[in-house]
Amino acid sequence: MTARPEEVQANAHLLYNNVKLARQRPVLPPNMSVPLPSYCHSLVIQSHHSTIRFSTSYRGRICALTSDAGDDAVSSPAKSLRRLLASPGIHLGPACFDALSAKLVERAGFDFCFTTGFGISAARLGLPDTGLISYGEMVDQGQQITGAVSIPIIGDGDNGYGNPMNVKRTVKGYIRAGFAGIILEDQVSPKACGHTRGRKVVSREEAIMKIKAAVDARKESGSDIVIVARTDSRQAVSLEESLWRTRALADAGADVLFIDALASKEEMQAFCEVSPLVPKMANMLEGGGKTPILSPLELADVGYKVVAYPLSLIGVSIRAMQDALLAIKGGRIPSPGSMPSFEEIKEILGFNVYYEEEMLYSTKTSQSRLERGYSSTSNSANSIQNSTQKVLEMRNRSAQDPVVEVVTPEIYGNYSTDGSRGPYSGIWSRKLRVRITGRDGFERL
Numbered sequence: 001m002t003a004r005p006e007e008v009q010a011n012a013h014l015l016y017n018n019v020k021l022a023r024q025r026p027v028l029p030p031n032m033s034v035p036l037p038s039y040c041h042s043l044v045i046q047s048h049h050s051t052i053r054f055s056t057s058y059r060g061r062i063c064a065l066t067s068d069a070g071d072d073a074v075s076s077p078a079k080s081l082r083r084l085l086a087s088p089g090i091h092l093g094p095a096c097f098d099a100l101s102a103k104l105v106e107r108a109g110f111d112f113c114f115t116t117g118f119g120i121s122a123a124r125l126g127l128p129d130t131g132l133i134s135y136g137e138m139v140d141q142g143q144q145i146t147g148a149v150s151i152p153i154i155g156d157g158d159n160g161y162g163n164p165m166n167v168k169r170t171v172k173g174y175i176r177a178g179f180a181g182i183i184l185e186d187q188v189s190p191k192a193c194g195h196t197r198g199r200k201v202v203s204r205e206e207a208i209m210k211i212k213a214a215v216d217a218r219k220e221s222g223s224d225i226v227i228v229a230r231t232d233s234r235q236a237v238s239l240e241e242s243l244w245r246t247r248a249l250a251d252a253g254a255d256v257l258f259i260d261a262l263a264s265k266e267e268m269q270a271f272c273e274v275s276p277l278v279p280k281m282a283n284m285l286e287g288g289g290k291t292p293i294l295s296p297l298e299l300a301d302v303g304y305k306v307v308a309y310p311l312s313l314i315g316v317s318i319r320a321m322q323d324a325l326l327a328i329k330g331g332r333i334p335s336p337g338s339m340p341s342f343e344e345i346k347e348i349l350g351f352n353v354y355y356e357e358e359m360l361y362s363t364k365t366s367q368s369r370l371e372r373g374y375s376s377t378s379n380s381a382n383s384i385q386n387s388t389q390k391v392l393e394m395r396n397r398s399a400q401d402p403v404v405e406v407v408t409p410e411i412y413g414n415y416s417t418d419g420s421r422g423p424y425s426g427i428w429s430r431k432l433r434v435r436i437t438g439r440d441g442f443e444r445l
Contacts, residue, residue, distance in 0.1 A: 131190025152180030229254035272303030
């Protein structure tokens with residue numbers, strides 16, 4: 001629905017007041033939405049104090065860009081993430097693995113997101129997270145992810161892909177890719193997934209030097225990227241070693257601290273007591289990791305600030321694809337409730353917004369073509385007409401050619417008589433009654 005001019009003026013006034021208040025408090029109101037006309041792609045609000053420019057994202061979300069008062073921090077992903085870390089409460093971040101999963105995280109209303117090396121290695125290479133994926137592949141995937149959303153993204157930087165000099169290159173590359181933060185760990189190369197066997201860590205001195213190198217790279221780039229220092233020494237060495245390292249990494253300049261694979265709530269509490277002014281990150285590995293799964297309220301009570309959920313999206317994606325493939329292999333189609341409609345898929349991917357914007361640049365010769373091409377109803381009608389024409393052509397063939405016609409399609413749920421759910425539960429089927437006219441002229445059902 002298109003907003004009227006007076007609504008735009010009123011909402012612009014509301015938006016300006018909220019931004020003005022945001023400068024007096026640490027947090028900008030997150031994901032603030034204001035109805036604008038479909039033709040309005042930017043907004044400039046002026047007052048006697050300053051001019052603030054806004055732009056709309058692909059879904060119409062209002063994002064502050066710059067201010068002539070010098071407050072251009074609202075356009076920086078790192079600044080947005082730092083405001084989030086300075087705000088009250090605990091913040092939950094699912095882990096995405098490509099641009100589409102990142103868009104879904106943003107559409108769900110999350111204020112930030114992680115990338116997962118585990119998920120990217122799985123989705124991009126089809127390989128385990130054992131150090132096989134390269135720096136270049138991770139940066140390339142990161143550019144696709146950060147370019148698809150407006151929320152800040154914390155990138156998985158693994159172990160920096162080498163020594164402290166490699167860490168500097170990695171940090172600068174992640175800054176150019178648009179990341180708001182980077183996680184750097186102290187594992188040796190090749191690294192391993194945090195909750196798998198065979199992990200080893202570098203020396204204390206090298207771990208500290210890598211974080212110092214990351215801080216120097218940030219300064220040299222003129223960036224404010226958030227550096228998350230991760231240690232895997234809890235499982236590789238001991239709890240005491242991991243606590244010592246987190247203190248040293250905080251002193252080296254880390255903005256957020258993270259001990260992976262802590263084994264109990266008591267260990268998590270001991271960790272959160274280290275360097276109390278530095279935010280702590282928790283990793284809730286779904287499906288059976290070494291760390292106990294706590295609720296957000298429990299994690300906040302322990303002392304955590306941010307929480308990562310690394311496997312939820314890649315895990316449910318794998319299971320959904322397995323179920324769909326099982327259905328197709330059995331001659332069925334996936335359950336209507338197990339997947340979005342085609343219209344919903346187009347909306348998620350931005351087809352409708354793309355069509356509206358494309359019309360702005362269309363010429364007179366292409367106007368009618370565009371209008372015809374964007375009507376899903378006309379497309380469906382054409383499809384039905386083509387199908388009907390094919391049936392008529394089949395009926396007009398000679399009697400010597402067999403003719404196959406679908407008479408009555410039915411859809412039914414594959415559940416047992418007692419309503420229980422078996423191995424194929426959740427899969428729906430399409431049953432077709434077929435009429436065959438043979439060469440002899442007889443019809444058979």
